[in-house]
Amino acid sequence: MNFEAIKEAAETAERAKLHGLFLADSLALWQRSPETLARLGSNVSFEPFTLCAALSVVTERLGLILTGNTTYNEPYHLARKYASLDHLSSGRAGWNVVTSGNPAEGPNFGGIELDRERRYERAAEFVDVAQGLWDSWEDDAFVRDRESGIFHDADKLRVLDHQGPAYSVAGPLTVARPPQGHPVIAQAGTSPAGKAFAAQYAEIVINPQQDIEQARTFYREMKDAAVAAGRDRDDIKILSNIALIVGRTQAEADERMALLDSLVDPVPGLETLSGFLFHDLSVYPLDEPVPEIPVSEQGTQGIQAHMLSMIRKDNLTLRQATQLAARVGAVAFSADALADHIEEWVNTEASDGFNLVFTDLRGSLDVLAEHVVPELQRRGSFHHEYAGTTLRDNLGLRRPSHASTVQSV
CATH class of the missing domain: 3.20.20.30 (Luciferase-like domain)
Incomplete structure (x- = not known):
């Protein structure tokens, strides 16, 4: 505090x-x-x-x-x-x-x-x-x-x-x-009930999808749902949720991410991940791939689904998954790569903007302000x-x- x-x-x-x-x-x-x-x-x-x-x-x-x-x-x-x-x-x-x-x-x-x-x-x-x-x-x-x-x-x-x-x-x-x-x-709800609520009331909708094709589908469906609810497409802004670490170069971003991963204690990390997914993971070996786990009816389903998709995509071990959870699924970007990512998603109707979640707030926020924003302005x-x-x-x-x-x- x-x-x-x-x-x-x-x-x-x-x-x-x-x-x-x-x-x-x-x-x-x-x-x-x-x-x-x-x-x-x-x-x-x-x-x-x-x-x-x-x-x-x-x-x-x-x-x-x-x-x-x-x-x-x-x-x-x-x-x-x-x-x-x-x-x-x-x-x-x-x-x-x-x-x-x-x-x-x-x-x-x-x-x-x-x-x-x-x-x-x-x-x-x-x-x-x-x-x-x-x-x-x-x-x-x-x-x-x-x-x-x-x-x-x-x-x-x-x-x-x-x-x-x-x-x-x-x-x-x-x-x-x-x-x-x-x-x-x-x-930010992505359950059917949450999406129906957003179509009726929300003016900002947070989209957890990390795959651009899935994000485009979500974007189109939410805009269409808003119209079906009697609203205009421009009455609702879709912001893609992205957890990230930003460096001036890719090497700098990767180095900061590796440092953060090295600081994760697997014991509390395992309990935190178990609580996040509402599934007891303590019975599984730390250095073997995470088994198939369904999305729980409890908690925020969209965020759980995003985390599980990242675990499955890279076939992460349980130890690696605890590191992923500790950094909230963050991805490392160079300043130029993040600018490219933002442009691609906005220009192809995958998103109207972004909700940026910084794992290392001050370091990445400073790079965003000093390098990413000026590049996008240019x-x-x-x-x-x-x-x-x-x-x-x-x-x-x-x-x-x-x-x-x-x-x-």
Whole structure:
């Protein structure tokens, strides 16, 4: 928990004109033995809303996309927090909607557990309620007329009065309509239920596919699904998820990856991989190929499938698989190779952009800012300045119109 390091990373990302910072979150420690937990550096982290509120003060254009869990929160709480952050950041908030992929979270909230389908049903209602609450006030509701003493126009305040299967929420929200209308909605689920949810609600969809042909299929299917849900193809941006280590040269990137692999302790690494795949791998020899393992019904299926495909593709031993998991499946790129990769995927409709996961954050982020971005700019494939002031502006997303179907007061 080092705010200065996170602040420096955000400032570097903004200097490079990256669109946003994407923050994951978990509401519980992952289930590990005490011995393994004692060797992990990811057990504690900042609560994302307070962290992003602080980052909003030291950045001006960088989007702040943070995770909000719909299973273990209430719509009013999250709607209020995201609206406040959007105001604090002058329109740069984004909501990564998750339904919970960590089975240890339920016991922290009264033991609530829901199956995947039910979680997404609740998530859809949750987002509907949040969007309705963001429209509690019309954009010009606050007239602040000194002569009449009228602070807001009563005709421009609307109550939600939502009564649904999972939630009963009266409204209105105690925060003015966000600068973006609604914070940008992101989603990363790849199960059938997750993809259906994304087609209806998401404006950013994270695609875990690493094979370009599979990515093109996912891209086309998600765009088509959005149209089938009554939306425009441009209303949804597909970002390919890629974990990476970037060097100025390929040799530098390979050297850094080899160093990281050499630091992996196979004992906690094995338990971490077992927990990640929801399968006990301790019964298998470390230096023999990983056996066939199915994708679990628990956790995030798309990420599991990606990890297993990488293990099978290279016929990795269990020891090598623990190294792969420790670096989150990262691939080593030179600066020029990464620029080529980005161009190929974007230019052939495999992706609209990328969610970059850096295994060695500062080293790779610095190379990205100092070498990859300038090379893409030289090729005419990346902007020199931000397109606007809000996250929506910079992503090319339209601002939602105010709802007009709820009861006026």
